[in-house]
Amino acid sequence: MEIASSQYRDITQQFLSKVHIKLVALKREQPNQFLLTAKLAKEKVDAANERLQEFHTTSQSTGLFNDQDYKLNSILSQVKDDISQIHIHLNQLKTQLNNDLNQSIFDFVQQKAMKTSDSFKKLVQSHTQRIKQQEEKRNRLNGERDRVIKRVGFNQKYQKLNETEEEANHQSIQMFDQKQNEEKLVSMQKIESMLNDIAGVFQRVGTMVRLQETMIERIDKYTDEAQVNVSKGRKELQESHKRISSNRGLILKVFLILFIFAFIYIVFIL
Template sequence: MVIERDRSNELYDLFRQCTSSQARRQEAPLHSSNEVQTFNRFAQGVSRDIAAVSDKIMQLAKVARNQSVFDDQTAVISGLASSVKTSLQKLHDDMDTLETLKTQSLASQRGTGGNNLFRGNALKTSQKHNETVIDTLKSRLASTGQTFRTTLQSQSKTLRSNANRRFQFTSSDQPQSFESALFQEQEQQQQQQQLMSGNTNTQYYRQRLDAVRELEAAVAEVGEMFSDFARLTHEQEDVVLRIDVDVDRALENVNAGSNELIRYLSNISSNRGLILKIFAILFFFLMFFGFFVVH
């Protein structure tokens, strides 16, 4: 005889527990996704800013190449250099902010959700992704800063060269004095023009000297700003070299494994021939003895 028992309450309790646990699982990713989305949006903004700075540096290099002795583009070059330096300083600060957002994102993800294996793997994957994004942006920013530094150094050399060439073109010896009274007035006018030209050249050289000093100061600031990023770039190069070595070793192991498989296949093939011969001999003896037994 079967005894019936009402277990509807247990079923309802189990259903409520499943519903509440599912709701908690749905709320946790929404909270963590906001932090992750903030990090991703900020990283995308930093990437766009780096691209914009690279375009400015290319424009600066183009203006510097097109500059000649009598085509002064110092004002344009100084404006672009100042804009790029300000943007690089902002990007340097943005990288610190990005590090803070990465820490907050990981902390929020650890604070929500369970401690199961899937959650732990998701946290490790997210942490690895964030670190890769930051390292990539740092590498791009370091490369951009190095390009800007090289451009400023080249522009500084160009300014010195143009100043020397202009000095050779504009400087001249004292004009020959004429004893005739007819040329006295003309000689005085020439001397006045030469004095005015000398004052203009002096002012020009002072401007070039100030421009060179500004560029050299910018080079020093950029060098100090990106010394850490340069170190990071060298470390990444070492990592890449180690990865190449590991890939070569893995390729050697794969080739060795392939050779072992081919050798094993050849052994199996030779054993297969031997087994077929044994079965053929047995079949022959069976047929032979069966023939004589039957007869």
């Protein structure tokens, strides 16, 4: 008894058992250059997507005290490299769009690359946003700390020793913050320039819309077009038939008149 939960059945063996010839292994064809490049590009896209995923998970675990900026930035620059390589591949592929298959594969890879660069862009944007927010938070905290320290200073004068210690502490924190701020500023600038690069490469709205149009096409579009063409063809045939038949009538009439004249000429004049 078969289990109905399996919706399909592999009948390859059943089929092969009905083949009564000796099967000779085929020589494996070398895929052509285009397909190889396309495959490379696709793999790069997949790799970039994986990196973006990694970026996402890492940035989730990043907090005020768990700074992984270095790691994040290195991922970003890797992805940026990936994307520029994909772009080189795409440019190579672009020169070989000599058939439908190549065109469709090119479109496919391009679409995927666009999606990737899009999510890259979004991640970078939200990352910058978060850095800014953290910066603000840090500044706010610093301000509060200043106030707290001042109050401590006024009310508890006898703890001067402590106070100076605090002060020293505070100063070192401030210095550390300043250094960090500079680093942040540099990395933000880096990110912004990256953003602009990517935007320059991929913000071709026209292509996006064109690709989008194909994406929502019905897959039986061809069949419809064929039907429309057939009906158009039929209409034209009918029209030309009409034209021809009206011409035919005219020709007959002309000949009839000619015959009458010839008849009159032969019978009465000759």
